[in-house]
Amino acid sequence: MSDTTEVMDMRPGDSGAAAFDVERVRADFPILNETVHGRPLVFLDSAASAQKPRQVIDTVRHVYEHEYANVHRGAYHLSERATALYEGARDKVRDFLNARDRKEIIFTSNVTEAINLVAKSWGRAFLEEGDEIIISEMEHHSNIVPWQMLRDEKGLTLKIAPVSDDGVFLLDDFERLLTERTKLVAITHVSNVLGTITPAEEIVRLAHDAGAKVLFDGAQAVVHMPVDVQALDCDFYGFTGHKLYGPSGIGVLYGKAELLDAMPPFLGGGDMIRSVTFEKTTYAPLPAKFEAGTPPIVQAIGLGAAIDYVSELGLANIAAHERDLLTYATQRLASVEGLRLIGTAPDKASVASFTMESAHPHDISTVIDRAGVAIRAGHHCAEPLMARLGLVATARASFGIYNRREDADVLVEALETVREIFG
Ligand code: 7TS
Numbered sequence: 520m521s522d523t524t525e526v527m528d529m530r531p532g533d534s535g536a537a538a539f540d541v542e543r544v545r546a547d548f549p550i551l552n553e554t555v556h557g558r559p560l561v562f563l564d565s566a567a568s569a570q571k572p573r574q575v576i577d578t579v580r581h582v583y584e585h586e587y588a589n590v591h592r593g594a595y596h597l598s599e600r601a602t603a604l605y606e607g608a609r610d611k612v613r614d615f616l617n618a619r620d621r622k623e624i625i626f627t628s629n630v631t632e633a634i635n636l637v638a639k640s641w642g643r644a645f646l647e648e649g650d651e652i653i654i655s656e657m658e659h660h661s662n663i664v665p666w667q668m669l670r671d672e673k674g675l676t677l678k679i680a681p682v683s684d685d686g687v688f689l690l691d692d693f694e695r696l697l698t699e700r701t702k703l704v705a706i707t708h709v710s711n712v713l714g715t716i717t718p719a720e721e722i723v724r725l726a727h728d729a730g731a732k733v734l735f736d737g738a739q740a741v742v743h744m745p746v747d748v749q750a751l752d753c754d755f756y757g758f759t760g761h762k763l764y765g766p767s768g769i770g771v772l773y774g775k776a777e778l779l780d781a782m783p784p785f786l787g788g789g790d791m792i793r794s795v796t797f798e799k800t801t802y803a804p805l806p807a808k809f810e811a812g813t814p815p816i817v818q819a820i821g822l823g824a825a826i827d828y829v830s831e832l833g834l835a836n837i838a839a840h841e842r843d844l845l846t847y848a849t850q851r852l853a854s855v856e857g858l859r860l861i862g863t864a865p866d867k868a869s870v871a872s873f874t875m876e877s878a879h880p881h882d883i884s885t886v887i888d889r890a891g892v893a894i895r896a897g898h899h900c901a902e903p904l905m906a907r908l909g910l911v912a913t914a915r916a917s918f919g920i921y922n923r924r925e926d927a928d929v930l931v932e933a934l935e936t937v938r939e940i941f942g
Contacts, residue, residue, distance in 0.1 A: 539840040541923045544832065547572040548921050558891030561929045565919030566711050566739060566870055567895050568761045571825075575765055578824035582817050590816055591790055591807070605816050608823030609806070615826045616756065617747040618773050622805035625772040625779070626819050630738045631661040633757030633772035634705070636809060637734055638665035640782045641755075642703070648674035650702045653731075655680040655688060655717070656907045657710040660900045662736045666705060680706070682907070686713035686862035690721055697729040704733045708740035708756075712899045712913065713862025714845075714870030716740070723752050732778070738762055742919070743841055743868040745834040748773050760818065764920070765825030769818035772809070779805050786811040829920070837920055841869035844918040848927035852916075855934050861913050869918035872899075875934070877941035880914040886940060887933035894930070 545551050550570045553560045562570060588598040590605045606621075613621045627633045646652075652666050656679055670677045678701075680693040688706075697704075704726040709716050719735060726733045734755035740746055741758045748756050755778070760769035774782075784791055784802055788811035793801040802808045829837060848871055852858055857876035875883060880896035887894065894916045898905045905911060916930055 538836045539832070541840065541921065544572075545921045545923075547574065547828075549573060549576070551921060555891040555893070556889050558889075561890075561892045561926045563892060563894045563916040563918065563922065563926060563930060565742070565922075566762065566915065566917035568767065569742065569764045569919050570921065571764055571766070572828050574828050575821050575824045579766060579817055579821045582820050587817065589813055601816060604820045604823075605814070608819040608826075611823040611826045612771055612773075615741075615746075615830065616771075616773050617749050619749060620776055623773055623776050623779065625774065625806050625809040626814055627757075627770040627772055628768055628815060629761070629770035630736060630757040630759035631770070633755075633759075633770050634662055634734070634736065635665045636772055636785045637755050637757075637774070638669045640785045640809075641732075641778065642666075642669045643673070644781075644783050646673055646675060646702055649676070649700060651676045651678055651698060651700045652703045652705060653678045653680055653693070653696050653701060653726075654705050655693075655707065656682045657686070657688075657713055657715065657901065657904045658705075658707055659711055659736065659738070660902070662705055662707060663903065676700075679903075682713070682715070682904075684908070686710065686715045686864045686867075688715060688717045688722075688864075690718055690725075693722065694725050697725060697731065699730065701726070701729050701731040704731050705736070706733075707736040707738075708746070709737075709743060709868045709870075710862065710901075710904075711739045711870065712872050712901050712904055712915065713864065714739075714867040714872070715862060715864040716744075716866040716868055718866075719751055719753070727752070739868060739870070742829075742837075744838045754778055760822040760825065763822070763825050764828060765822035766815075766818040768815045769822045771822075776805065779809070784808050784811070788812045790814075832920065840920065841918055844922055844924065844927065845869040845871065847924045848916065848918065848930070851927045851931045852934075855931060856938060858934065861908065861910070869922075870915065871917070872913040872915045874910065874913055875937065875941075878937050880912040882941065883914045883934070883937050886937045887930065890929065890933040890936065892930055892933050 586600050588601045590602040609624050612624045678696045723733050732754040737758040756773040761767040791811040859874050861872040884896035896914045897912050
């Protein structure tokens with residue numbers, strides 16, 4: 520974060536990230552022309568699901584109108600074209616994550632399914648009673664529940680790495696949890712509630728030194744910063760398309776080839792087999808082994824278009840733009856009397872959770888909706904984190920590529936109305 524003097528000098532019209540033309544970006548998102556209760560939409564809930572640029576919408580429409588058929592099946596022109604587009608999207612994801620090989624990219628329906636795939640396939644095959652898995656206090660339910668289910672099925676131990684009151688991942692405490700029985704560390708790369716960017720490189724180094732594999736839930740990370748799975752050296756990495764300005768219904772699991780090769784299939788059915796008789800089935804090689812049934816064809820192609828879109832903007836430019844927004848919004852929010860920011864780690868993505876003395880987060884959200892401002896209120900599918908922080912809910916404003924400083928101003932103005940109503 521910039522120093523205070525710089526922050527105090529900021530004005531709404533300033534461009535903090537020169538390489539980034541936010542107005543040009545905004546022009547690509549048709550939904551930003553909507554009005555809500557007669558007011559221009561101020562969308563601050565991209566952490567739940569991001570809006571889609573024209574380039575993604577047009578791609579999806581074009582495929583349905585001109586290039587749609589089932590993939591990997593037909594020896595006819597249209598099916599071959601759809602297959603080329605679908606497999607082309609896999610190449611884009613490979614590039615985006617800098618995976619070594621395209622067969623390390625498995626399409627799923629979302630990150631939840633990606634994590635479940637690892638739990639149900641790798642976990643069932645390779646973990647034994649008494650083995651340990653470490654997650655953290657700030658996980659989304661989708662990186663908690665699959666491991667609890669596996670724990671109960673196999674007699675494992677689930678250990679919880681703590682975070683500090685301000686939302687910092689406590690690396691020393693994490694290190695102390697590692698033992699020779701630790702087989703997996705499954706941690707979020709960016710917290711959806713606190714915005715904390717976890718120290719991924721150090722987590723991998725410590726976990727690998729202890730002989731454990733590492734999975735990152737990258738749902739909130741890939742949207743805010745460049746991710747290189749080879750540089751990270753993580754074993755699994757999952758993300759979800761709809762937060763990355765792509766369609767819903769598509770997610771990605773990256774896994775190191777040697778691990779995915781050794782893992783049994785997750786779901787059985789068409790497309791994942793080499794041959795089937797009633798006595799015995801042999802399985803297709805990667806990545807098909809993990810893609811049973813007709814996949815989310817157009818969603819994957821749409822994700823490819825979203826990756827093209829953010830790559831053209833540049834993930835480093837996006838990160839700089841959002842850092843500027845977070846700094847500005849943090850300073851503006853701090854001016855609201857009775858408002859408490861939840862999650863103030865120094866290394867943080869553009870997510871601002873807060874509570875207000877006078878109003879419940881649901882009331883905050885309902886009141887500011889009247890001003891056209893969309894935020895999320897609730898436990899954010901992170902109930903254990905809420906319990907750890909002694910809260911039942913927070914209000915959360917999350918900033919994406921199309922947000923500008925004015926959005927933070929409208930938010931703060933609307934929060935002043937909340938204060939007037941609730942005292
Ligand atoms: N992991 C993290 C860190 C998330 O933020 C989310 C969604 C998920 C996993 C699940 O993603 P899905 O696409 O599989 O559903 N988070 C949120 C949120 O913060 N508000 O709504 C959804």
